[in-house]
Amino acid sequence: MDISRKRETYGITNINSTNAGDGTSNQVTTLRRTTSYVDDQDYIFVGLQDVVQKLLAQLLKAEPRRSVLSIHGMGGLGKTTLARKLYTSPDILNSFHTRAWICVSQEYNTMDLLRNIIKSVQGCTKETLDLFERMTEGDLEIYLRDLLKERKYLMVVDDVWQREAWESLKRAFPDGKNGSRVIITTRKEDVTERADDIGFVHKLRFLSQEESWDLFCRKLLNVRSMVPEMESLAKDMVEKCRGLPLAIVVLSRLLSHKKGLNEWQKLQKLMLGGKIEKLPDLFPNSITMMVLRESVLKEDPMPILGMLPNLRNLYLVAAYGGEEIMCSDNNFSQLEFLILGDLEKLETWHLGTSAMPLIKGLGIYDCPNLKEIPERMKDVELLKRNYNKW
Numbered sequence: 001m002d003i004s005r006k007r008e009t010y011g012i013t014n015i016n017s018t019n020a021g022d023g024t025s026n027q028v029t030t031l032r033r034t035t036s037y038v039d040d041q042d043y044i045f046v047g048l049q050d051v052v053q054k055l056l057a058q059l060l061k062a063e064p065r066r067s068v069l070s071i072h073g074m075g076g077l078g079k080t081t082l083a084r085k086l087y088t089s090p091d092i093l094n095s096f097h098t099r100a101w102i103c104v105s106q107e108y109n110t111m112d113l114l115r116n117i118i119k120s121v122q123g124c125t126k127e128t129l130d131l132f133e134r135m136t137e138g139d140l141e142i143y144l145r146d147l148l149k150e151r152k153y154l155m156v157v158d159d160v161w162q163r164e165a166w167e168s169l170k171r172a173f174p175d176g177k178n179g180s181r182v183i184i185t186t187r188k189e190d191v192t193e194r195a196d197d198i199g200f201v202h203k204l205r206f207l208s209q210e211e212s213w214d215l216f217c218r219k220l221l222n223v224r225s226m227v228p229e230m231e232s233l234a235k236d237m238v239e240k241c242r243g244l245p246l247a248i249v250v251l252s253r254l255l256s257h258k259k260g261l262n263e264w265q266k267l268q269k270l271m272l273g274g275k276i277e278k279l280p281d282l283f284p285n286s287i288t289m290m291v292l293r294e295s296v297l298k299e300d301p302m303p304i305l306g307m308l309p310n311l312r313n314l315y316l317v318a319a320y321g322g323e324e325i326m327c328s329d330n331n332f333s334q335l336e337f338l339i340l341g342d343l344e345k346l347e348t349w350h351l352g353t354s355a356m357p358l359i360k361g362l363g364i365y366d367c368p369n370l371k372e373i374p375e376r377m378k379d380v381e382l383l384k385r386n387y388n389k390w
């Protein structure tokens with residue numbers, strides 16, 4: 001069935017009046033902003049020049065078959081940032097006129113993903129939106145396949161967690177033997193294994209020490225006020241990040257708000273607001289109070305926080321999107337006050353018998369799915385809901 005027939009079938013009459021053919025529309029940008037963890041405002045790209053050159057060559061090589069480039073590595077390693085660097089590079093813009101970026105993540109809905117790609121490739125009107133709502137997954141797949149068939153396209157499918165997510169999207173990406181490419185990023189090695197028979201798999205490396213330092217300094221707000229003692233302290237800390245960009249960025253943000261060597265040395269109260277996917281495991285032991293707000297962490301933060309030997313106050317507010325937290329034996333040895341707020345998905349709280357031996361106050365708010373408070377916590381004094389001031 002050709003695409004004009006299909007349009008009739010779906011009742012689309014005004015498709016040509018949208019910006020079909022202009023895959024670089026604003027919608028691509030909007031979509032990208034809302035779905036990926038890339039902060040457009042302070043976008044910088046550090047290091048990895050060898051990697052960028054190698055991957056650009058893969059994308060641009062004269063292989064007519066549609067092929068998939070998979071980038072894999074742990075959370076925070078810079079997969080999204082690298083994909084974005086490729087996606088926006090001038091050679092790519094010249095070579096691929098149809099481009100779209102979608103972010104899959106852990107909870108995804110294939111129909112929404114398909115709709116989003118279609119929208120960003122051809123733009124949309126209210127009528128097409130209504131139409132998409134009525135289509136089945138199979139319809140959307142066929143529609144997208146037809147839409148892309150004649151085009152040389154580049155798709156980025158960011159943050160694929162399961163093979164199945166990719167399998168269902170893959171069917172909608174046709175091979176028009178015109179050099180089209182798909183980039184997928186994933187933390188899971190098994191996603192890359194069968195991504196594509198002729199594909200190219202790149203295991204992302206950690207940053208070198210020089211690259212790490214460069215990233216740290218470029219993210220630091222007031223690099224000039226770093227006296228030599230501060231520099232050597234910071235170098236130690238950056239080294240501990242072991243080349244993981246997310247850890248370096250968090251550290252840099254954190255130290256940006258501390259003035260002078262003294263404050264850098266005895267970082268005690270730490271408040272992190274805003275999205276961070278994964279906690280770095282390098283927090284200084286001096287921390288006594290920690291506030292995590294709206295971080296939308298994907299991994300249980302308790303194992304890392306539980307190791308802080310001096311932590312006395314912990315506030316987790318809208319900080320974690322998982323169903324379980326685990327506070328193991330001997331963890332949180334000094335914790336006195338704990339607030340769990342706005343943890344919508346939280347269902348189970350595992351508490352080791354010797355965890356939190358000194359706990360004095362507990363506040364639990366807006367955790368609608370938490371089934372039970374651990375037995376030992378039932379005697380702890382309940383704290384008032386005053387965390388909003390943080």
Ligand SMILES: Nc1ncnc2c1ncn2[C@@H]1O[C@H](COP(=O)(O)OP(=O)(O)O)[C@@H](O)[C@H]1O
Pocket residue numbers: 037038039044045046047048073074075076077078079080081082215245246249277
């Ligand atoms: N090469 C890089 N240059 C500059 N910043 C980077 C680089 N790689 C990662 N970052 C920063 O590190 C953080 C995590 O990167 P991200 O691409 O989101 O990781 P991933 O997608 O692997 O989880 C982001 O804040 C990003 O800006």
Ligand SMILES: [Mg+2]
Pocket residue numbers: 037079080081158159
């Ligand atoms: Mg990512």
